[in-house]
Amino acid sequence: MSTLAVVAIGGNSLIRDKGHETVEDQYQAVCETAKHIVGMIEQGYEVIITHGNGPQVGFILRRSEIATDVARMHQVPLVSCGADTQGAIGYQIQQAMDNEFKKRGVKKSAVTIVTQVVVSPDDPAFQKPAKPIGSFYSQEQAELIKRANPSWVMVEDAGRGYRRVVPSPLPQEIVEKDVISRLARDGYCVVSVGGGGIPVMKREDNSFQGIDAVIDKDFASSLLASDIKADLLIISTGVPTVYLNYGKPDEKALKNVSLAELKQYMAENHFAPGSMLPKVQAVIKFLENGGKEAIITNPESLEDAVAGKTGTHVYP
Ligand SMILES: Nc1ncnc2c1ncn2[C@@H]1O[C@H](COP(=O)(O)OP(=O)(O)O)[C@@H](O)[C@H]1O
Numbered sequence: 001m002s003t004l005a006v007v008a009i010g011g012n013s014l015i016r017d018k019g020h021e022t023v024e025d026q027y028q029a030v031c032e033t034a035k036h037i038v039g040m041i042e043q044g045y046e047v048i049i050t051h052g053n054g055p056q057v058g059f060i061l062r063r064s065e066i067a068t069d070v071a072r073m074h075q076v077p078l079v080s081c082g083a084d085t086q087g088a089i090g091y092q093i094q095q096a097m098d099n100e101f102k103k104r105g106v107k108k109s110a111v112t113i114v115t116q117v118v119v120s121p122d123d124p125a126f127q128k129p130a131k132p133i134g135s136f137y138s139q140e141q142a143e144l145i146k147r148a149n150p151s152w153v154m155v156e157d158a159g160r161g162y163r164r165v166v167p168s169p170l171p172q173e174i175v176e177k178d179v180i181s182r183l184a185r186d187g188y189c190v191v192s193v194g195g196g197g198i199p200v201m202k203r204e205d206n207s208f209q210g211i212d213a214v215i216d217k218d219f220a221s222s223l224l225a226s227d228i229k230a231d232l233l234i235i236s237t238g239v240p241t242v243y244l245n246y247g248k249p250d251e252k253a254l255k256n257v258s259l260a261e262l263k264q265y266m267a268e269n270h271f272a273p274g275s276m277l278p279k280v281q282a283v284i285k286f287l288e289n290g291g292k293e294a295i296i297t298n299p300e301s302l303e304d305a306v307a308g309k310t311g312t313h314v315y316p
């Protein structure tokens, strides 16, 4: 039986030229990533693709706010902005994967599932926004923006600039997990849990209702990988490996590490909150829940990483 891998693509890894993001440019990045994922599939992996939406959900929200200010158009709730990103990014991934399958004669097709993820309305994250979304701003820009929008919370994001943050509750249950699992085991390349899933809460009668937040896609991907008993969780992001002392002169790439070592490095604050920390936490959770291996790498290294030549590999 082939190895079932959940590959989580970072929202930032789909943006090549920060400050000049366009839909076409993102599609090119998606096509590049698709080539490497199909390369993995040719090596015998069954792949479920999940993806982030941090930059994209922030752009949609900002566009809606500007349209409200300038033209009195209705505002789009954050939960709907997230749902929009599942459609738009899912469409790009599905098309890019299908085109690449056809080009390389791989008899497979991709399918995108609109995915809802249950969160608790009592999650403390609603009182403490922490998920960076949208553009990166300089300190001066951030101060001006903050003056014009006093309700915004902004934080510095891993040395890359200031970003707006929104509530990011923990994912509790993936509503569509059974259909995702069934389609994957029937041989489809499933795109799901986009943007961490559309956050919903359960009402008393067990019906669902959307709630404004952005779920961390690494946490949601880890939950999906555990739920469907995937063999491998791969987090594809902007760096080929995870580093100790990231960005410092004594930076050191992590290659093969045990779960215990990774926990130790996390306790020593090697991983920045809002960027690498959630990925490391997601990997820890997956391995503690029975996963056999997790890899953190960048899109262009995916084939080499599964062949053991690069990437950070974590084992229980
Ligand atoms: N210890 C670390 N090792 C590697 N990268 C790190 C580390 N700490 C922070 N980072 C930053 O985290 C980024 C990945 O987070 P982010 O861009 O938010 O993810 P995503 O690709 O899911 O959007 C890397 O590109 C890097 O800039």
Ligand SMILES: NC(=O)OP(=O)(O)O
Pocket: 009, 010, 011, 012, 051, 052, 053, 054, 055, 195, 196, 214, 215, 216, 217, 218
């Ligand atoms: N939703 C989410 O975690 O997106 P990013 O991975 O793009 O930050």
